[in-house]
Amino acid sequence: MSDSAKSEDPFVRMVSAKAEVDLRLSDFHPRSMLVTPQHEMRRPKFPVIDYHNHLDAQDPQEVLKVMDECGVERLVNITMYTGEKAFGIMDKFHSVDRRRFATYGWMDLSDVQSAGFFERSVERLERLVERGACGMKIWKDLGTKVRDQEGSLLRIDDQRLDPMYEKAAELGVPIMYHIADPDAFFLPIDARNERYEELAAHPEWSYYGSHYSKEELLAQRDRVIARHPKTTFVGAHVAEHPEDLAYVSRLLDKHPHLYVDIGARCAELGRQPYTAREFFLKHADRILFGTDLIPEVNMYRLHYRFLETSDQYFDYPSHASRQGRWNIYGLFLPDDVLRKVYRENALRLWR
């Protein structure tokens, strides 16, 4: 058959037809026609500790109402303030219910360029813990933005920070790392980027063209974790690499003093349910439930649906700009795994 005869063949024409249409991506909201079991999860099977949230702007009484309504026993507020303001936030929540609220401090990097910063960081951690913090978070501006007194980018694995990690071990409080971000944030914001809409809404989240690759940033972090076996570390957002759970799994195997939280990563985990389920079963003792989203009843319920049911192809909990154009699948985790991930692992780190 000649080429022209082929192109006139009805079957060939049918399978070769392509849509060339203009529809704004923001206006495209397809609804799934799948008919499969759906579970509305009003409460979790076991009490839950949300180990990763940010409540600075919230009213503790309102948060407690949400927690009561959907089975959240306790919550860790990671304050994004430093100094006196952080203590104020701590008091605001702890005075309402010290048993149900705990607080992570935020590493103060505002004065890296003044002499004595590294000694001050040790003292600040001590003061945070004295005032009732149960850990401290280090954010992604370390390694990418913050410059030291000499004007060089302060590396995550800079040895001048070592005494601070040793102090955390001595005080018995974990250090939480949020270093780097999803892989797609390191790529151009274009038609091939799987998180295009999210990055279009938050162009400041892009690392494209930045000084270090994601691999390099994670390698710096991993060196610190390896150097401080007595310090407990929490790798926020599945150690920032849920796209590659084999890597996170190796990291957890290598470092028994490392935990990971699942904050804001249901989308990543739920689109690879076979791999994610195995990951949860293998590392059940080291995964912490966390949400990193405004405390709302439906947000929590979506998490329970994801972790407890075998529902297929549903919306993931997310911020308004979403994380990518896909849906997720439930992991139907067994009870013993759920108990650990929901609560028992966090209780081990609670204070």
Ligand SMILES: [Zn+2]
């Ligand atoms: Zn967070």
